[in-house]
Amino acid sequence: MDYSEALRMAERNLIEGATLAELRELASDLRALTPDSLLADLIEIRIQVIEGRWNNV
Numbered sequence: 001m002d003y004s005e006a007l008r009m010a011e012r013n014l015i016e017g018a019t020l021a022e023l024r025e026l027a028s029d030l031r032a033l034t035p036d037s038l039l040a041d042l043i044e045i046r047i048q049v050i051e052g053r054w055n056n057v
Contacts, residue, residue, distance in 0.1 A: 003033045023047050
């Protein structure tokens with residue numbers, strides 16, 4: 001998977017909704033391709049929100 005494909009999949013899944021497993025896989029793919037990916041950061045925050053671990057402090 002190349003970066004542009006991972007980016008398109010991540011964007012689509014963030015908009016359309018995805019399972020936690022799919023979100024984790026996308027974040028992992030993005031991190032492998034670009035370790036400082038802001039999109040991967042957003043995906044990881046979304047996972048935390050879904051799991052109820054996100055605090056707006």
